[in-house]
Amino acid sequence: MTHPPCNNPHSHCTPPNSVRLCQGCELPIDNVPLEKGLSASCPRCGTPLYKGGMPSLSGNLAIAVTCLLLFIPSHFFDFISIRLFGVMIPATLPNGIWALIQEGFPLLAVLIFFCSSIAPLILAVAVISAHVSLKQRAFKALKLSLSVVQHIKSWAMIDVFLVSVAISCFKLQDYSDIFVGTGLYGLVLLQLATVLLVTRVRVYQYWEEYLPESSLNLGKKQLHCHTCHLSQPEGEHCSRCNSPIHHRKPHSIQKTWAYLLAASVAIFPANLMPISILLTNGQRLEDTIFSGVASLVKSGMSGIALIIFVASIVVPVCKILGLSYILLAIKFKRTILHKQRMYIFFLIKWIGRWSMMDLFVISIMMTLLDRGQILDFTPGLGAVAFGLVVVLTMLATESLDPRLIWDNYTPDKNSRESLDE
Known part of the structure; x- marks a missing residue:
């Protein structure tokens, strides 16, 4: 459900810290508290802004650790096997990558391995690293971890890989008998955990925990930082994360x-x-x-x-x-x-x-x-x-x-x- 943040998005009747610039069109919008389950989108361009209710950071950590544990059964146990001419041939995810390398397609192997395995793994590790950095107040490590989380999400494609397994089974059914392996259950569980992690983790929440916007003396909001999602006055670097900021990339x-x-x-x-x-x-x-x-x-x-x-x-x-x-x-x-x-x-x-x-x-x-x-x-x-x-x-x-x-x-x-x- 989408809840319009303000009937008058150009209103200047609210304190500066309650205004956020839309990262999709830079429209100033009143940051109105929302109930859990509600979400706010920009009334002009439709860009999602924020959601009501904050998921616990400890819950994010638990899901990230679960993802790491699921990598073992999902990647090193057979996800499907076929009986071809009386011989059982198992398939694990690394087997396909190695077969591509042996056939002389190393770049293709790297791309497939990155999207199906490395990106989800990096996402889970980055969330765990963000928690450790936040607890130790390690600014540089926190900034790097959250930047990785923000940019790696779109490259984690376990869901696409699972659909590909189903398509492969349909294509192979005319040639052989197909058997589901333990690794497939691991992949399904890993996909569910990864989707849950992606939907729960909010970079802005971690930065607010590290340095709340309310503690900063901000004036009129004119720029939006795409690293920590802080709207702030004109400047060359973000007031919170010190990243270079621009009106346009x-x-x-x-x-x-x-x-x-x-x-x-x-x-x-x-x-x-x-x-x-x-x-x-x-x-x-x-x-x-x-x-x-x-x-x-x-x-x-x-x-x-x-x-x-x-x-x-x-x-x-x-x-x-x-x-x-x-x-x-x-x-x-x-x-x-x-x-x-x-x-x-x-x-x-x-x-x-x-x-x-x-x-x-x-x-x-x-x-x-x-x-x-x-x-x-x-x-x-x-x-x-x-x-x-x-x-x-x-x-x-x-x-x-x-x-x-x-x-x-x-x-x-x-x-x-x-x-x-």
């Missing part, structure tokens, strides 16, 4: 265009070159993303084909087109549909990670279909190009400062737009 437009252009180049080999190669009964079958989707449809797996089509073809193209539209609207100073462009940005930021699904499926298939078997599976060069597209589009989204969308917004001129929205 430096070189945001140039960086986003650079990532987008590189992704636009990489998307052609990603779709035209083989993404996977299957050897069966002496025949070499090369599949691009399109042909792979078509073969799934022919095999009667229309649902799986639709998921892969959307995640691997529609999503990357829409991300490139959507970000390009936003950048062009900023360039040509479009004076309407600001909120719609913000919604497009939110959607792109949320959906981009699901493009990793096809690469996870490749690593799982490689684990189960070993070389030397009658059935053999290996990635193609298209998989490398596709990995580049996923990384570049995610970096493009991260580099874009959404406040640029609102630079030419004027309430009086855009009053009709505000009513429509």
Whole structure:
């Protein structure tokens, strides 16, 4: 449930410390206490601001420790096994990574390993480190830990990996018998714990515990720090965490265009070159993303084909087109549909990670279909190009400062737009 923080967001009738600048559009908003379960969003751009009720920091610590403990069963026990020609072939997550390295795809292996294992591990360790730093009042360690938490969240993709396991099982059911292993239960529990950790951990809460905003003598709020989320007067460094602060991210437009252009180049080999190669009964079958989707449809797996089509073809193209539209609207100073462009940005930021699904499926298939078997599976060069597209589009989204969308917004001129929205 969303609770509007203030009927008059431009009101100056409240004390300075009760005002917060929206990090999405820099609108001054009254910071009204909320009941637990309620959340506040910016009335202009829709950016989530804060939630009512603060989850306990000790609860965050307990969940982070649970995540660490679950890494052992989820990564070192078999999550699925297949019986292929009378031989049981188990699969663990590290097996798929090692198989990619052996086949000559180390960069692809690093990307998959980082998103499926390293990022969730770093997230849990960073939360634990933040608690230790907070208890010891270690400023530098606390700042580093919370910065890691803030930036690593979008790269932790255990949920995407679990969906990839299900898709792999559907693709393998025509070739072999499939058995669920202990590691899969560990992965499911780890995913639940990671999601709970991501939704509970609030960087702002840790900084408030370290140095409350009420203890700082702040004047009129003109800048918002994206490191500790403190709104404060004009300056070059944050009053609380000493990070450089800017009205807009430096070189945001140039960086986003650079990532987008590189992704636009990489998307052609990603779709035209083989993404996977299957050897069966002496025949070499090369599949691009399109042909792979078509073969799934022919095999009667229309649902799986639709998921892969959307995640691997529609999503990357829409991300490139959507970000390009936003950048062009900023360039040509479009004076309407600001909120719609913000919604497009939110959607792109949320959906981009699901493009990793096809690469996870490749690593799982490689684990189960070993070389030397009658059935053999290996990635193609298209998989490398596709990995580049996923990384570049995610970096493009991260580099874009959404406040640029609102630079030419004027309430009086855009009053009709505000009513429509």
